[in-house]
Amino acid sequence: MPDSSDYNVFAHLIAEKSRVYRAILAEFARAKSSFVIHLRPGDIDSALRESDRLDTDVVSESALQQLVEWGNLESHPDTSEVATVEDFWRVRNLYQMSIAGESAEQAIALFEQSIHQPGQLQSAALDEIQRYLLRISEISAGSEADDRELADVFTLLRERFDELTTQAQRFMGGIQRRIDLQSLDVESFLTYKQRLIDYLERFLRELVMATHQISSRIRGIDRDAVVELLHRVADRELVDRLDVSDIERDLNRKMWTARWEGLCAWFIGTPARRSQADELRSAARSAIPSLIATVTGINERRAGHSDRASDFTALALWFAETKDDADAHRLWRSAFAMHSCRHLSIDLETQASRDLTPVASTASWLDAPPVKISPRLHKSGRYTPRGRPAAVIDRTHEKAMLARLTSDEAEQIERARRVLCTDRPTRLSQLPELNDPEFQLLLDLIGDALAAKTDADASVSVLSSDGTLYVDLTSTMDGMTATIRTTAGLLIGDDHHLFIRGGELDHEASFKPIEAFA
Secondary structure (H helix, E strand, O other), X not given: OOOHXXXXXXXXXXXXXXXXXXXXXXXXXXXXXXXXOOEOHHHHHHHHHHHOXXXXXXXXXXXXXXXXXXXXXXXXXXXXXXXXHHHHHOOOEEEEEOHHHXXXXXXXXXXXXXXXXXXXXXXXXXXXXXXXXXXXHHHHOOOOXXXXXXXXXXXXXXXXXXXXXXXXXXXXXHHHHHHHHHOOOHHHHHHHHHHHHHHHHHHHHHHHHHHHHHHHHHHOOOHHHHHHHHHHHXXXXXXXXXXXXXXXXXXXXXXXXXXXXXXXXXXXXEOOEOOHHHHHHHHXXXXXXXXXXXXXXHHHHHOOOOOHHHHHXXXXXXXXXXXXXXXXXXXXXXXXXXXXXXXXXXXXXXXXXXXXXXXXXXXXXXXXXXXXXOHHHHHHOOOOOOOOOOOOOOOHHHHHHHHHHHHHHHHHHXXXXXXXXXXXXXXXXXXXXXXXXXXXXXXXXXXXXHHOOOOOOOOEEEEOOOOOEEEXXXXXXXXXXXXXXXXXXXXXXXXXXXXXXXXXXOHHHHOOOHHHHO
C-alpha cells in the first residue's frame, strides 16, 4: 500500500484557500496542454488576472511553496536572469507540476466529468464492437495485418467496450434516482416516463439482436489464434519502453487476455452464470415496475389519499416548532393517540358535566363516572355529523375507457399469438409479413430464447417471460439467412427453426428433433 503522504496532493481541496490552489493548478494544467512545462510566479499572476479566476491581484509565492510541500508542484532554481551576485543569492524558482500532481488533476477531472455527465445506453457502441470483431475474425483466419493495425483494432475495441459498460452502469445506477425526482412534478414525470419507455424499448431491441450476433462472432474466432494476436498487441504496447523485463511483458499479456475474457463473459453466459448483457437487459426491464409504482403514487395523491411521507414531514416540522418538552409530549400523545379514549363524541349534557367536574385521563374506567354517548354511535358504531354528504365522483366513463383499451390490447396480443403459434416448427424465413404487435411479440420470444443459449448451434426450449408460451429455437445448420418482413421494415439474421406453442410444457416434445416433424 502507498504511504499516506502520497495522497497529500488532494489536501488542497479542503484547505482554507482551496479556490486559490485550484486556480493555480488549473493554470499549470492549461500550460502543460500547450507544451509549456515551467512557469514563473509572474506568469501565473498574469494568466490569472487575464482569466478573472481570482479576486486578488497577486498570488503569493507562499501558495506555490505550499503546493510544493503537498507534492502537487516541483520547484527548481531560476538562474536564467541572473546578472549580479545579489541576483544569484536572491531566491527565484521555476515551478512545474509533479507526476503525482498531474495524476491528481486527471483524477479530479474524471470525477467532475462522472458526476456531471449522465450515463447512457449506447446502441452505436454495439455496432462498432461488431465491426471490430469482424476485423479480428478476419485477421485470426489468416488475413494479413501488421502490428500497428492489429493494435489499433484491439485498442479501439477495448475503449468502446469500456465506454459501453461504464455508461450502462452509470445509467442504470441513476435511473431510480431520476424516477424519484421526476415524480415530484406530474406533468414532467409523464413526459419523462414516455421518453424513458421508448428509450429502453429501442435499446433492448437492439441489444437482443446485437448480443446474439456478437456472441456468434466471438464463438467463431479460434481461441489459440486470438491469444497469439493478444500477445502481439501487448508486445506492441511496450515497444517504446526503454527497458522491459520479462515479468512486465508477461503481466501485460495477461492483462490483455483478461480484457478479452471480460468481453466474452459480457456477451456469452454459462449454465452457472448469466451474461452481463442479459443482466443489463433484466435491469432495464426492472425500471418499468418502478415507473408503475410512481404512477400509482401519483394517482393516489390525485385521489386524495394520504401521503405518509408528507404527513411525517409535517409532523417533524411541528415537533421542531414546539416551545418546550411539555408541548412536545402533548403533540406526541395527540398525533399517535397515546391519550385516554374519552375524546369520543358525547352528548352536550355529558360534555357540560365534564367541563364542571373534569376527570383525569389517568383515572380508571371503573372509578370514573359513566360516559353518555350518542345513541347512533352506540347502535351502529359510527357517528355521522349533520350536513351534506361528500359528493361521489362518477368514474364510469374512465373505467369504460380503461376496459376498452385493455380489451383492444388483449385482442391484438391474441391475434399475434394465433399468427405465431403453429402446430409444427417453422423457419423464420417462412414467416408471413407481421404487423407491429406480432413483430414485438416475436422479438420478445426470440430474445428470451437467445438469452438462454449457451452455444450458437445448441437447441433451446424456454418459457416466455409472461409464462403463457413455450418457445423452441433450433439452428438450421445450413448457413441460410432469414428476412422477416414487417410493417416497420425488414429484420435480417441467421435462419432458425421456430416452434411456439401454449399450454403445459411437454418435455419430450420440447426437445424432439426437428426432423421428427417432417
